[in-house]
Amino acid sequence: MTRQRIVIIGAGFGGLAATRAFAGAAVDVTLIDRRNHHLFQPLLYQVATAGLSPADIAAPIRAIVRDQANVRVLLGTVTGVDRIRRTVKLAQGGEIPYDRLIVASGARHSYFGRDDWAQHAPGLKSISDATAVRHRVLLALERAETEEDETRRQALLTFVVIGGGPTGVEMAGAIAELARRSVSKDFRSITPHCSRVYLIEGGPRLLAGFPEDLSSKARGAIEQLGVTVMTGHRVEGVAEDHVLVGGECLPAHTIVWAAGVQASPAAKWLGTSSDRAGRVEVNDDLTILGDDRVFVIGDTAAVSNLQGGTLPGIAPVAKQQGRHVARQILSGRSEPFRYRNWGNLATIGRHRAVIDMGRLRLSGPLAWLLWCTAHIFFLVGFRNRFIVGASWLWNYFTFQRGARLITSDALTIQQGDRI
Amino acid sequence: MTRQRIVIIGAGFGGLAATRAFAGAAVDVTLIDRRNHHLFQPLLYQVATAGLSPADIAAPIRAIVRDQANVRVLLGTVTGVDRIRRTVKLAQGGEIPYDRLIVASGARHSYFGRDDWAQHAPGLKSISDATAVRHRVLLALERAETEEDETRRQALLTFVVIGGGPTGVEMAGAIAELARRSVSKDFRSITPHCSRVYLIEGGPRLLAGFPEDLSSKARGAIEQLGVTVMTGHRVEGVAEDHVLVGGECLPAHTIVWAAGVQASPAAKWLGTSSDRAGRVEVNDDLTILGDDRVFVIGDTAAVSNLQGGTLPGIAPVAKQQGRHVARQILSGRSEPFRYRNWGNLATIGRHRAVIDMGRLRLSGPLAWLLWCTAHIFFLVGFRNRFIVGASWLWNYFTFQRGARLITSDALTIQQGDRI
Structure with a gap:
């Protein structure tokens, strides 16, 4: 049996959690990011106010996954996804084939x-x-x-x-x-x-x-x-x-x-529907509508919470979703995602x-x-x-x-x- | 008696050493720099090769001199010196009057x-x-x-x-x-x-x-x-x-x-002569030729050593010169500068x-x-x-x-x- 090719777009909290959950598994993971580093975004305001240096809250992606032999890291900018041929297109040229695709490309300000x-x-x-x-x-x-x-x-x-x-x-x-x-x-x-x-x-x-x-x-x-x-x-x-x-x-x-965020253009890449904030609409198991080979997680996905709203764009949500998707891919079974809320923090001064x-x-x-x-x-x-x-x-x-x-x-x- | 107005251009090793040597003295010091930080240049190569973060080898000038009440720090770009009216001209507009001027504006690559x-x-x-x-x-x-x-x-x-x-x-x-x-x-x-x-x-x-x-x-x-x-x-x-x-x-x-350096355009500002590397020719006591109110130190000055060459552009030279000039200004007496060589270091890997x-x-x-x-x-x-x-x-x-x-x-x- 050939090894499944997993492509993960984005090495934020969600993408990295998914990557790590594949450790030791008989799959080939390609992790694509526009930047060479994972960023601990919750502390970015400390860099902005001169409390910390950039390197204090960022780590090179290659260093993070260095010991995970089944991961290849690619520095590249995604321009689209061909869901028929099952490839991810890069601005630098080249297409990366996938059997399963996890989109965790985050959000930007709006x-x-x-x-x-x-x-x-x-x-x-x-x-x-x-x-x-x-x-x-x-x-x-x-x-x-x-x-x-x-x-x-x-x-x-x-x-x-x-x-x-x-x-x-x-x-x-x-x-x-x-x-x-x-x-x-x-x-x-x-x-x-x-x-x-x-x-x-x-x-x-x-x-x-x-x-x-x-x-x-x-x-x-x-x-x-x-x-x-x-x-x-x-x-x-x-x-x-x-x-x-x-x-x-x-x-x-x-x-x-610090007012609004807009999801990355993942919905456009995938040719699927999104909400007002640009977040991709997903099924219970985080697959996109009508394609069980493509998962969307983190700030890029609109996932309902129990109160009828959507889950917030915070690290714990993205991490749990990343692990959940990896588990599903490895087991081959669809399971609905449930967010376990361990608490919500904000600091003042x-x-x-x-x-x-x-x-x-x-x-x-x-x-x-x-x-x-x-x-x-x-x-x-x-x-x-x-x-x-x-x-x-x-x-x-x-x-x-x-x-x-x-x-x-x-x-x-x-x-x-x-x- | 009115307090002497000392203007120092450049907060590198030389300018900072001079500034500190005026601590407690009855003079008013204005320290001008294009940047808001003093840089520990000898370790810059470690930032270039990802061993250290910028903030590790740099410190805000204001923080360094905060406890020295007779110092005012100005973020500004010098465009010239009027030696008749005794003022320093800034790109941002405004002229800073001086009784004594210390030019320690360093060098750039050539x-x-x-x-x-x-x-x-x-x-x-x-x-x-x-x-x-x-x-x-x-x-x-x-x-x-x-x-x-x-x-x-x-x-x-x-x-x-x-x-x-x-x-x-x-x-x-x-x-x-x-x-x-x-x-x-x-x-x-x-x-x-x-x-x-x-x-x-x-x-x-x-x-x-x-x-x-x-x-x-x-x-x-x-x-x-x-x-x-x-x-x-x-x-x-x-x-x-x-x-x-x-x-x-x-x-x-x-x-x-990492081949050549060229002194800052201090010779042009001052309307005085310089050597091939743009360094200002100075007297024994580091004043410029024909004007004992203006001193030039560090990488900006061409100072002869005992072997007939010139002193190298390194931190110890600049620091000793800065202190020497401050001492002369405070005592009112001209004294020739002598470099005390404590040693020369270079690291390999x-x-x-x-x-x-x-x-x-x-x-x-x-x-x-x-x-x-x-x-x-x-x-x-x-x-x-x-x-x-x-x-x-x-x-x-x-x-x-x-x-x-x-x-x-x-x-x-x-x-x-x-x-």
């Missing part, structure tokens, strides 16, 4: 059709996104230091985060700490205590996926860090130096997008978090400690766990931000720009 | 008039240089993995370092280890043991600044790592996929420039180095250990020392390269390019 906002309000999905945000935040402080006009200085010291989900809350808290506390002794002309951080959410409350009491605890905690929370406010415009919200103009030079574990709900420093432990534990690879642990301890005790580097030439030597 | 080579053979002076080289090396391995044509694959697995000084030797050794050992288990189609690393030097031997016996020891050590050393060979051409050397074409996709301390000459593992200790000791800031120490131990025992990330979008999604 500007709700206003793609022109992207240049002014970068999102947070890749390492280059995170370093771009870091450059903006740090450069705004530098420019404020030499700006003589009071109005312009205040705009430079105003930071706006759009979107009140976990990423938005984490970003706003971390920016507030960076701008108001960590760098407070570093400047002479400005006092970073004058920095203003706004967190704008269209819905009625922050962290909509959490119970209401944790939402309001999170709001209290983040307001204590000096963040101005605006719920029930829709953003109507984003420009280089301001945000339009509720008919008002809010002057701000640093704007971060340096030593607060909220945790929802169903009946058990935690907030405050204990929750933060649990959050830290969980994140360090789940980081791929020993080196990363070790270095991240050390960096955090260091930040915690000293209030420093070790990775406060502006490395891009384009940003530091803009001619004619007042910096 | 392609000996062949600036078109720069795009194919990046040098190693800034963090973006280092990450660019890292991307090229890692991407070449990735492309080799999927390349089916044997000739092209060999070109992808060929790495050429041009210039046999300390940086070139360190780069060649680190690339050889990265390509031949660290990643050897990570690829399926290629064996990175087939990688070829060339080190090309125009002069008769490597490490021309070292005694001959250490030169030949270094050559032996680096050849043992699998590097092909070509001394007495001039590079005649550099293109995207090959190097022309000694009339022969050497196909190679990754080319690193993972556990070898050569050290020249005058009568004492060391090579091999003991020298390497000394080199490590010295570098960790001199790294600015405790966090960096700690993290670098941990990363090195980790690399040493596991042969991993923690920072093997290709983060640039431009490189990973080039359309039509076989990757």
